[in-house]
Amino acid sequence: MAPHTFHNVNRNRLGADPRFGHDQDHEIVVFHPFTTDPDIKFVNVDTTSKSGILRAEQLGLVASKKVDIIFTSDISFASEHLFDPEHKGRIYALFRHPVDRAVSKFYYLQTATWERTYRPEWVGMDIIDWATEENADENFIVKKLMGKKLSETVDMSDLIIAKEIIRQHFVVGLMNDMEESVRRYNIVLGVDYAGERGQQCMEQYVSTGRRRLQEGELVNTNEGNLPNDNRNSNPHPKVRENWDLLHT
DSSP: OOOOBEEOGGGTTGGGOGGGTOTTOSSOOEEOSOTTOTTOBEESOOTTSHHHHHHHHHHTHHHHTOOSEEOOSOHHHHHHHHOBTTBOOOEEEEEOOHHHHHHHHHHHHHHOTTSTTOOGGGTTOOHHHHHHHTOOOTTHHHHHHHTOOTTSOOOHHHHHHHHHHHHHHEEEEEGGGHHHHHHHHHHHHTOOOSSHHHHHHHIIIIIHHHHHHHTSSOBOTTSSOOOTTOTTOOOBOOOOSOHHHHOO
């Protein structure tokens, strides 16, 4: 919970955003995009896309030692191009039940006009019909870990390898137990979460949302960890039946 230099996909790829004037730099640059919070720092690359990862590789992102945390969903490609035996990394992953993830995506993309994958045509659709006809996220995590396209198929050997990769290289957190997950991350990162600022952060991003979830039937995209200002959250109905059709 302490300040770190990072590039975060949830911050709209700010590191390489042209409005900050660092997207054409020929070296890794650390900058402060928010004047109201000088503790937040970014570097000038976008690790959420293959082209951005290749640019980060060219600029020597990891070797520069100017970044503490790298956010990416393309783990296989990033590990191949950003790290080497002299510059290793550890993967921090927050896992979510695949049914919960699928349900959240179904409701979220109906309203997320800012997303490239916005799907207004899903409004009014029965979620079971969507799961059987529209959802294409079959074995999403396994494919990501194995470096395969979402259109490709995986088999049991891929699953075994993916599970071994997670066992050996991941610090695992669970979205339905955010407090414990954050505690583990902080321990491994060497972050002092016992101080006043750490406790405030935990209260804002974990405890408050959990209490809100207990008060009603709606759940949010953070599975009970709703921030005080509703950032990165999307309330939706809880799905309680037909999990076998939603499980991908």
